[in-house]
Amino acid sequence: MLTVIGEALVDVVSKRGQEPRAHAGGSPMNVAVGLARLGHEVQFLGRYGEDEYGTQVEAHLRDNGVLLPFDADTRPTSVAEAVIGEDGAATYDFQLDWSLDLSDEQLAELLRDTSLLHVGSIGAMLEPGASKVLHAVEQAHRSALISYDPNCRPSIIPDSSDARARAEQLVALADVVKASDEDLLWLYPHRSVEESAGAWLKAGAELVVVTRGPLGPWARTRATGPRGVEVPAARTTVVDTVGAGDSFMAALLGWLTDHGYTGAPARERIDNLDEQQVGELLRYAAAAAGVTVSRAGADLPRKDELPAP
Secondary structure: OOOOOOOOOEEEEEEEEOOOOOEEEEEHHHHHHHHHHHHEEHHHHHHOOOHHHHHHHHHHHHHHHEEOOOOOOOOEEEEEEEOOOOOOOEEEEEEOOOOOOOOHHHHHHOOOOOOOEEHHHHOOOOOOOHHHHHHHHHOOOOOOEEEEEEOOOOOOOHHHHHHHHHHHHHHHOEEEEEEEEHHHHHHOOOOOHHHHHHHHHHHEEEEEEEEOHHHHOOOEEEOOOOOOOEEEOOOOOOOOOOOOHHHHHHHHHHHHHHHOOOOHHHHHHHOOHHHHHHHHHHHHHHHHHHHHOOOOOOOOOOHHOOOOO
């Protein structure tokens, strides 16, 4: 069982000359859907309301085969208003309610059979839910592989020092960390992306992956050395970038799962991924992101749309 914890919301996407369109979204929710579309059993722990948007979120998750262990609540579903620029890049404005109303006992039971736990984005930064996410990671760390994507949102967590402290708490417990170059430069403006990735390896991560838009992804483990490994971005026509990073994250985790890198014992093996293995992983994840940016919204690929992992 793979588990994803974090926010679910609706992206209301606006593009010049077009009517706004509402898509179910939220970074962790997208990752859960992406993993399910790649053929993995995954449960999603996140809240949404009983309103129209919540119904849309729940239908999207269930239609894609994601397991939902608890029901909608009575609070409004969170909304992200995304405006797409001429270059296809999205800027966001959020109306959020992030919490996770589970007791420690309920959370422990839901995590009992988890071999991989993914957390990140708003769900790992915004209180009151962020503390519950950290507790879940601490609980799962003994038996599960942990992955983390900070997916920083300065409009929600404007204090970079607070965001940095929260990110570093999770990096110290995580095995696989993916961040964009924009994330790292916002969190650590006075050092290079490569230096920040190296610092996260020293802090506890076994694999640090950095997405760099059109430059393509770069990653390193201790086995690759500080030079790391980079591959080109997938060649495609960009419609918009909504969900690109989440698609990359889902495929990255899917590749690791397909190759048996789950559960706490996999930590040492991930630490020893060499240049060839890291290159294969990055190409697979980049291909997934390339599919997503070629179509509107966070429409992540299915297994038959990608090369064999």
